[in-house]
Amino acid sequence: MTEPVSTDGIAAGRVARVVLVDDHRMFRTGVRAEIGRTETTGIDVVGEADDVESAVRVVAETRPDVVLLDVHLPGGGGVEVLRRSAAVMGEPGGVKFLALSVSDAAEDVIGVIRGGARGYVTKTITGTDLVNAIFRIGDGDAVFSPRLAGFVLDAFAATDTPPVDEDLDRLTQREREVLRLIARGYAYKEIAKQLFISVKTVESHVSAVLRKLQLSNRHELTRWATARRLV
Numbered sequence: 562m563t564e565p566v567s568t569d570g571i572a573a574g575r576v577a578r579v580v581l582v583d584d585h586r587m588f589r590t591g592v593r594a595e596i597g598r599t600e601t602t603g604i605d606v607v608g609e610a611d612d613v614e615s616a617v618r619v620v621a622e623t624r625p626d627v628v629l630l631d632v633h634l635p636g637g638g639g640v641e642v643l644r645r646s647a648a649v650m651g652e653p654g655g656v657k658f659l660a661l662s663v664s665d666a667a668e669d670v671i672g673v674i675r676g677g678a679r680g681y682v683t684k685t686i687t688g689t690d691l692v693n694a695i696f697r698i699g700d701g702d703a704v705f706s707p708r709l710a711g712f713v714l715d716a717f718a719a720t721d722t723p724p725v726d727e728d729l730d731r732l733t734q735r736e737r738e739v740l741r742l743i744a745r746g747y748a749y750k751e752i753a754k755q756l757f758i759s760v761k762t763v764e765s766h767v768s769a770v771l772r773k774l775q776l777s778n779r780h781e782l783t784r785w786a787t788a789r790r791l792v
Contacts, residue, residue, distance in 0.1 A: 680704035
């Protein structure tokens with residue numbers, strides 16, 4: 562990437578090579594359609610992956626400028642992709658990672674930043690803002706959705722290691738996402754739409770969360786999550 566990007570977010574005479582990593586094919590298709598029009602956005606999508614193994618392989622093969630990385634992936638999540646991509650990240654002008662996730666949880670943001678990602682934006686971002694974020698990441702800037710930057714500042718300013726929460730650790734990443742959305746008052750159908758899963762799968766995750774935390778209903782679950790400042 563050698564030419565400056567225009568201020569309206571549309572690339573002017575430059576191209577950024579990008580890999581999309583997300584386990585939802587329809588989401589990848591949507592992102593590609595939104596930003597992958599190289600002649601107008603300057604974004605050339607050179608590869609896609611849907612889990613950790615395929616992500617590590619595609620990134621190593623294509624050596625993109627920027628990887629758009631989902632946080633929750635089969636095979637160990639985005640942090641595992643970062644860990645196994647350390648070599649290509651460390652090269653001169655190496656591959657840079659921008660987390661793009663539905664989650665705005667502090668633990669997810671801090672986890673991928675500690676893993677080496679240069680930024681974190683949520684999936685509510687517009688196509689124009691995402692294009693600008695990609696070019697800024699490619700140029701070495703750090704990019705965060707406004708609310709998320711505070712998590713990172715707080716985490717790296719803290720001197721004490723956060724205590725281990727054994728109850729929370731019993732939940733999978735997906736169960737934590739569902740827990741957080743339930744606690745925020747979302748209906749099952751809304752959660753299913755946001756996480757690109759079926760309502761039946763949401764119900765299954767809620768049942769698992771209640772069982773693991775020994776709670777009886779969503780009201781107790783909301784109080785539990787609020788007490789831990791997960792909402």
